[in-house]
Amino acid sequence: xxxxxxxxxxxxxxxxxxxxxxxxxxxxxxxxxxxxxxxxxxxxxxxxxxxxxxxxxxxxxxxxxxxxxxxxxxxxxxxxxxxxxxxxxxxxxxxxx
Numbered sequence: 001x002x003x004x005x006x007x008x009x010x011x012x013x014x015x016x017x018x019x020x021x022x023x024x025x026x027x028x029x030x031x032x033x034x035x036x037x038x039x040x041x042x043x044x045x046x047x048x049x050x051x052x053x054x055x056x057x058x059x060x061x062x063x064x065x066x067x068x069x070x071x072x073x074x075x076x077x078x079x080x081x082x083x084x085x086x087x088x089x090x091x092x093x094x095x096x097x
Contacts, residue, residue: 013064
């Protein structure tokens with residue numbers, strides 16, 4: 001994965017996480033009872049219509065997926081480098097004998 005793509009993915013993930021945290025903070029800072037707040041949250045998440053919170057959750061899921069993909073790509077690249085280094089060291093050890 002290119003550095004520019006990784007940076008963009010990280011930025012999206014940060015934005016989505018910030019939006020979700022901001023939404024939850026606003027939700028819990030309202031002068032509603034716990035029961036009212038839970039009902040509103042439940043209604044917002046279960047409604048079939050468009051909901052700003054649902055959009056934030058969807059964006060956060062997408063960003064998390066991109067982050068997982070990026071981590072998997074980086075893990076594979078690191079494994080390849082480790083194997084290449086092992087092979088090179090074995091070759092150098094064999095040549096030295």
